[in-house]
Amino acid sequence: MRLICLTISTFFLIQICDAQKLTEILSRPTDRSVTLSVLFDEVVDCEVEYGTSPATLDKSISVKRSKPDTPVVFELDGLQADNGYFYRTLYKPPAKPTFTQGEIHRFHTQRNPGSAFIFCIEADEHLYDKKGVSSLYQRCLENQAKDSADFMISLGDTFGDDHTPLETSSEDMKALHLDYRQYLGRVCHSMPFFFCLGTHEGESGYWLDQTPPNNIGVFGTLWRKFYYPNPAPNHFYSGNMIAEEHGMGLPKKLLCIYLGRRSFCSARCIS
Structure with missing residues (x-):
């Protein structure tokens, strides 16, 4: 099933890249x-x-x-x-x-305190397994684009594949993360993208500890950071300041965003 999903996903990528x-x-x-x-x-x-x-x-x-x-x-x-x-x-x-x-x-840019703003939340597309439908996800993105939102927050179950954890390679993880550029690129050119880990990204503490650095936890972290810049702690953002081993550095997966009078915080609750 994993190989079938990757093949279908790559097909969609080729079709889109021919045109864009x-x-x-x-x-x-x-x-x-x-x-x-x-x-x-x-x-x-x-x-x-x-x-x-x-x-x-x-x-x-x-x-x-x-x-x-x-x-x-x-x-x-x-x-x-x-x-x-x-x-x-x-x-x-x-x-x-x-x-x-x-x-x-x-x-x-960040709006002044008290100002109104619009944001979008999405989650659980699961395009990499039998639950996902790419045409439906594209319709969702079209609807999000109509909102002209200031930013999008994804709650995960997006890039990863922990259904075959001992078989999934770094190249598999690269393909899964690269594939999503065709979708997010449709709307996130004008709607900054924040990513929060879901339960199936494979970056949990358990998988990070399995035969490192050759595991889905390390692969997933590296390719996520490669293709999708998430915030690191600085003058504006709070987040995880503990660097991880095996070249992962700051994982950039726990963050707190302050916009207007609102704060948005993500937390990884699954170890």
Whole structure:
């Protein structure tokens, strides 16, 4: 069953990438910055322009060279709190002289205390097993996009596969996490993405202790962090400050977000 699910998932990825070589996912918004993770399926040179109006993208981040299926991360900083911003990605093959302009997307920095804001919560897509239906999930994402929310929080059971824990390899975990870029990239280009672990991500303490570093806990943590930048503790976010072994570093899976007069905290309750 696991191999069948991965094959189906890869098929969907190929179909989407033929039509769209680029996925953009925002994350880690603060009162003065936001993170943009850009992914291409080929080698390109890319840069980002941003500003307070679609007609005035007066800030830019210099060119970075991407590798296939390896995210390029841009930090859009120097922003003002409680402000709307727009951005676009420009890209070209290294041998070409001119850049292609991507679509213009939007985001909003932390709103002032007392201000109203909209956010979306999703959970339990389970696209990697028999319970998931990709067409239904795409419909859900379309509905979320209509909300023009400030951010999205996923409560998990999203990327992982702990149903065959002793057989799932690092490459399997890479495929599962990479596959979701096609879905989240449809809406999270304008809705920063926060991820909280579900019960089936495989990153529990039990699996982390099984034959490390060759286990689904280590594989899942590394590939999740690779493809989806989650907040680390800093001036804006609170979170787990204990680094884990085997190259995982700060796991970035426990966090607390303060927005307006509200706080959003995640906790890993399963050891």
